[in-house]
Ligand SMILES: [Fe+2]
C-alpha cells in the first residue's frame with residue numbers, strides 16, 4: 109500500500125465516521141484514477157526519443173539471448189519449443205522491424221541525411237534493417253517442428269542456426285552503434301523542443317500499435333518466452 113493509498117483510506121474512514129461518505133465518495137474515488145492517468149501522461153512526456161529507442165534495444169537484446177539459447181539447443185540436439193523461436197521472431201517483426209526501425213527510418217535517418225551528418229553510418233544501418241528483414245522472414249519460415257525437434261531434418265536445423273547466428277552477429281554491433289553514436293548525435297542535431305516533441309510522437313505511435321500497456325506488454329511477451337526456455341531467472345547468470 110502506497111502512502112497515497114494510506115492517506116486515502118484514512119480519509120475515507122474519517123468521512124464515513126462523520127456520515128459524509130455518501131456525499132463525498134464519488135469524487136474521492138474518481139480522484140486516484142484521474143491522478144494515475146495524469147501521472148502516466150507525465151511519465152510519457154519524460155521519455156526522450158533516445159531513451160525510448162534504447163529501451164527498445166533492451167527488448168531486442170533479450171531476443172538475441174533467446175536466439176542464442178535456441179542456437180545452443182539446436183546444436184546440442186536438446187528439445188526446443190518451436191513457439192519460442194517463432195514467438196521471438198514474431199516480436200522482431202512487429203516490434204523491432206515494423207515499429208522501432210520504422211521510427212529510425214522515418215524520423216532519424218532523413219534528418220541525418222538532410223544535415224549531411226553521419227551519412228555513411230545511416231546507409232549501413234539502413235542496409236542492415238533490410239538484411240534483418242530478410243533474415244526474419246527466413247527464421248519465421250524455418251521455425252517449425254521440422255527444424256526444432258530432435259528428430260527433425262538436420263539440414264533445416266543447420267539453416268535455422270545459420271540465420272539466427274547471422275541475426276545476432278549483425279544486430280549486436282548495429283544497436284550498439286546506434287546507442288553510442290547515432291542517438292547522442294540526434295540530440296545535438298535538433299532543437300530541444302523538437303527533440304521532446306519527437307519523444308511524444310514515438311510514445312503515441314507505441315500505444316497506437318501496442319495498446320495501453322505498450323512497451324511493457326511487449327516486455328512481458330519476451331519474458332514469457334524466456335521462461336519457456338529457462339533463461340528468465342537473472343540470478344542464474346551471476347558469476348560464481
Ligand atoms: Fe536500426
Ligand SMILES: [Fe+2]
Nearest residue numbers: 208212283286
Ligand atoms: Fe535501433
